[in-house]
Amino acid sequence: NAGVMQNPRHLVRRRGQEARLRCSPMKGHSHVYWYRQLPEEGLKFMVYLQKENIIDESGMPKERFSAEFPKEGPSILRIQQVVRGDSAAYFCASSRNRGDEKLFFGSGTQLSVL
């Protein structure tokens, strides 16, 4: 009965490199959310996806950030040309259906940019 799985747990990148964060939703869930959390702050909404479709990306930075949730495989949050300010914890959550308000969160990926 696996919950939301995120990997890697920790990711270290140098400035200018690419970061790929993966999220496998709970079994039977077809909707995925990505959030970003800085130390001592709340979670900031980034993007809401269902399989092969972006529903709401109003929280995504306009450049360097992209997200996908393909028909097969995990959801990917991709950050190109990372900068130190991208260092944060990135959390993924899933829900069963569109409109489901109860989200189940993964343990997050801690991204550190050197």
Next chain:
Amino acid sequence: GESVGLHLPTLSVQEGDNSIINCAYSNSASDYFIWYKQESGKGPQFIIDIRSNMDKRQGQRVTVLLNKTVKHLSLQIAATQPGDSAVYFCAENVSKDSSASKIIFGSGTRLSIRP
């Protein structure tokens, strides 16, 4: 707005006492509210939720109160235990589309338990 760079407020409670954590929300159109608990190094964990047509909802050792007039939400934890130590976030669904959800988090409160 965002509380960038501010430390989380801390509530210190004696073990066994009741805890009350407060939250102000901004969107008067929100109709669904949730409290999450986040322990160090983990993702948020659902505690309890409430819809805007209710004023109060009780769970096991927890109660959520909603005051729509002043846009205020509170979480009451009865007989606080060491395992309750965590950061607590309120969240709301701000989606204008009833067929979609957009859950936005508040800034959080750290609950610290004194033995």
